[in-house]
Amino acid sequence: MPKAYVFTRYGGPEVEAFVDQGRPEPGPGQLLVAVRAAGVNPVDWKLRAGKRRPGAPPVVFPEVLGSEVSGVVEGVGAGVGGFAVGDAVFGNPDTGGYAEYTLLPASLTAHKPVDLTFAEAAALPVAAATAYDGVRQLDLPAGATLLITGVGGGVGVAAARLARHLGVFVVGTASAGKKEFVESLGVVHVPSGPDLVDRVRAAAPGGRVDAVFDLVGGEDLSAVASLLSDRRGKLITAAAKETVGELGGAAVARARTSEVLDAVARLAVDGVLRPEVTAVYPLERAGEALRAVEGGHARGKVVIEVGA
Missing domain, CATH: 3.40.50.720 (NAD(P)-binding Rossmann-like Domain)
Structure with a gap:
């Protein structure tokens, strides 16, 4: 069964765990993506610690960690245009990124340029x-x-x-x-x-x-x-x-659109915003990856590689 790295309640690293989860089904406006890489960000541990934005929806535990991914489309929900099964994409997931599968809203997803690796693309959305x-x-x-x-x-x-x-x-x-x-x-x-x-x-x-x-x-x-x-x-x-x-x-006024992701990807391909991926961990070491960022001393981007 597909695995995911979650937090089971608010707290420190002790509330993190691996769980087996079923492969999700894409709803209207969503894409099912087989994750190839997930970016690690300070917001990940801050959410685990309970530092949520005012008005943010309540958490249903266990919650999968991770707010940016790249991967390959394996399912397309109703009303989604411009994406097909087999497309390489990147974006901000609805259901967490430290997982083998996740759901992405099509409105926050862009096609991955062939000139970017999955690890580089996963470092762009946040x-x-x-x-x-x-x-x-x-x-x-x-x-x-x-x-x-x-x-x-x-x-x-x-x-x-x-x-x-x-x-x-x-x-x-x-x-x-x-x-x-x-x-x-x-x-x-x-x-x-x-x-x-x-x-x-x-x-x-x-x-x-x-x-x-x-x-x-x-x-x-x-x-x-x-x-x-x-x-x-x-x-x-x-x-x-x-x-x-x-x-x-x-x-910072976040636009949060696929158009911004497209623009950022073009700048990455041109070398202006090429991600500085300085550390890559396998999913099995997701906790170590998050500690590297939580410690505040990570240089550039830390990425978790999930699939082949």
Whole structure:
């Protein structure tokens, strides 16, 4: 019977487990996909810990972990056009990604380009698409300076690459151990820690930044917000959506469409947003993959390979 990696209640790693689950049937607007790879994201462990968005639907336990996948279509639900059995696709699943089979809404699914591996495609729907939406939201001109907090993770890497492609100067905060990696992206590295604002000012041209893309939240977000004289439209976060408004900023406005996934895939094929997949685990080691991300020190994207 197909396997899936789930959490059985809210809590820490101790609530995670493998379960056997039946092969699901696609409903209207859905695709049944045999999963080939699943991206691992901070949102996965945060959902397991009970950090759900206000108004989010209740969880029915056990819940399969994972919010982005790639795979091959094995069934097409009623009312779905543009997809057929055998198509290689990627997108955001309705029923979790750390599994051998999952259901994807056709509206959040795109065809996988032949020039991308399944592992690379699975790394796009959350991190790269969030970065794409955020950079478009900031709408900075060439020559502007963007500060990205937490630049060394999946979203940060994609945002930095896209911003640099658009001619934006990027300063990024990350741990000291990620300095060489961050600089390889064409980003000026600023180590995290006390006196962060002073170090950012020293690194930024003219001592100023034009926008902040926050991926850390907490004290770092509050600190770097002071770098902006006008935060409306230029202070965004993907990490502290419930509190950023108090600072005069906004959450990243996610488009969540297959058109965005298509655009991100094209940029990946062109080399602009090619995913930095730095660690690949088999499904049997899904817990280890999630620990790598939950520890906060993962560089680039962690991916779980599921099928052949």
